[in-house]
Amino acid sequence: MAGQLSSDHVVGRARVIDRIWRALQKKSLRFTAERRIGKTTIMKKMAAEPRPGWRVMFIDLEAISSAEKFAEDLVTRMRPWMSVEHAGKTLFQRFLETVGGSEIAGVFKLPEFGKLGWKATLEKAFEGIFAHLHAGRSSEMLLFLFDELPYMLQKISFYDERRGSQENSALEILDTLRELQGRFPQLRMVFAGSVGLHHVLHNIRGADFAAESLNDMPLVEIAPLDSDDAIQLASQLLDFDNVRTAGVDRESVVRCLAESTDGVPFYMERVVSQLADLERPVTTEDIRRSVRRHLTDDHDHWEMEHFRSRLRIYYPGEMSDAGRQPVAMRVVASAVLDILATATEPHTVERVWQELRARLPLTERQEIPGLLGLLVKDHYLISDEDKRYSFRFPLIRTWWILAQGLNS
Ligand SMILES: Nc1ncnc2c1ncn2[C@@H]1O[C@H](COP(=O)(O)OP(=O)(O)OP(=O)(O)O)[C@@H](O)[C@H]1O
Ligand SMILES: [Mg+2]
Numbered sequence: 001m002a003g004q005l006s007s008d009h010v011v012g013r014a015r016v017i018d019r020i021w022r023a024l025q026k027k028s029l030r031f032t033a034e035r036r037i038g039k040t041t042i043m044k045k046m047a048a049e050p051r052p053g054w055r056v057m058f059i060d061l062e063a064i065s066s067a068e069k070f071a072e073d074l075v076t077r078m079r080p081w082m083s084v085e086h087a088g089k090t091l092f093q094r095f096l097e098t099v100g101g102s103e104i105a106g107v108f109k110l111p112e113f114g115k116l117g118w119k120a121t122l123e124k125a126f127e128g129i130f131a132h133l134h135a136g137r138s139s140e141m142l143l144f145l146f147d148e149l150p151y152m153l154q155k156i157s158f159y160d161e162r163r164g165s166q167e168n169s170a171l172e173i174l175d176t177l178r179e180l181q182g183r184f185p186q187l188r189m190v191f192a193g194s195v196g197l198h199h200v201l202h203n204i205r206g207a208d209f210a211a212e213s214l215n216d217m218p219l220v221e222i223a224p225l226d227s228d229d230a231i232q233l234a235s236q237l238l239d240f241d242n243v244r245t246a247g248v249d250r251e252s253v254v255r256c257l258a259e260s261t262d263g264v265p266f267y268m269e270r271v272v273s274q275l276a277d278l279e280r281p282v283t284t285e286d287i288r289r290s291v292r293r294h295l296t297d298d299h300d301h302w303e304m305e306h307f308r309s310r311l312r313i314y315y316p317g318e319m320s321d322a323g324r325q326p327v328a329m330r331v332v333a334s335a336v337l338d339i340l341a342t343a344t345e346p347h348t349v350e351r352v353w354q355e356l357r358a359r360l361p362l363t364e365r366q367e368i369p370g371l372l373g374l375l376v377k378d379h380y381l382i383s384d385e386d387k388r389y390s391f392r393f394p395l396i397r398t399w400w401i402l403a404q405g406l407n408s
Pocket of ligand 2: 039040041147194
């Protein structure tokens with residue numbers, strides 16, 4: 001949900017983009033990544049530089065809060081693909097005749113008293129486009145890059161519930177997208193967003209099956225920049241903001257910037273802009289100090305508090321302790337993070353369990369592997385080939401230690 005840059009200014013990402021295009025030959029995909037890693041940037045680059053044989057549409061769904069608006073937005077965006085003529089009429093004219101909607105200043109509107117409803121309308125739009133492609137024997141593939149899809153679903157589900165509606169539009173949207181993927185072999189989609197789709201589905205009524213069927217859309221992990229790319233971006237950002245380095249060792253300063261921000265462009269940009277404000281040549285110490293200041297900033301300009309506050313929403317439910325007293329799952333999750341933030345080596349499930357029991361009188365060990373798995377899905381942790389867990393990002397780990405006051 002950050003500001004955007006043109007595709008020419010995107011540093012690196014060639015390898016992951018290649019991998020994504022290759023995977024898309026076979027199936028639609030889901031992106032998984034921590035916030036601010038650069039998901040939107042990757043999708044926008046893919047839309048700006050489509051591979052031969054692909055038509056690509058990037059759609060930011062952040063502002064959409066109803067299924068009708070979703071359908072209208074999608075049709076409006078597909079409108080240019082429907083301007084081709086067939087027997088004296090454009091695809092779009094035929095589509096309007098069928099669904100009975102209208103177009104005002106290039107924006108498609110569903111009819112007030114719909115003949116078909118949003119779902120069938122959407123299907124008609126896809127049917128028209130694919131019928132045209134098939135008639136021309138075109139093997140062109142269509143790719144929709146849906147950014148902030150989980151956030152949209154969460155909002156739609158919230159509004160449905162607030163209105164006391166019997167409808168379950170969020171689930172219907174997912175079902176519709178899945179059906180479309182099944183019906184049209186030349187159609188691919190990418191689902192991405194800064195909120196975990198697994199959490200959103202968990203909270204949508206009856207979404208268990210939808211959650212399972214998403215397993216058919218492989219996950220692509222978007223990692224921070226590779227170290228060479230992070231160094232290149234660090235160097236570019238310093239140049240761009242005219243930040244000079246003190247002494248002769250510019251290389252160490254650039255490397256320090258790349259490493260101390262975990263190769264995440266968003267954090268790199270913020271540090272460089274603070275360095276520029278110093279209006280003097282900078283050292284590695286200035287960079288470390290700037291990162292530290294951001295991590296301890298009570299105004300929280302990096303919104304790191306999110307990593308702690310979201311535990312309340314992401315980890316609902318309870319475990320019980322030896323006295324059968326309920327212990328909130330978020331408290332257990334938080335204790336696991338405390339343990340691993342201060343650990344000097346990765347921990348097995350058993351080791352985490354032992355250390356947890358030293359803090360909380362828990363009895364339900366069987367809950368711990370699942371909890372650790374969820375903390376991995378939420379990018380707090382990673383596990384190695386011996387299934388030993390540690391923090392995924394050094395920066396978040398350092399923030400956690402500071403924010404929890406574990407740095408005695
Ligand atoms: N490869 C890159 N090269 C240069 N700058 C980048 C790159 N990737 C990201 N950035 C910078 O970092 C900012 C944040 O990236 P982006 O918006 O793509 O992240 P995101 O993962 O979509 O974030 P969110 O989780 O908030 O949606 C961008 O606006 C851009 O300035
Ligand atoms: Mg984004």
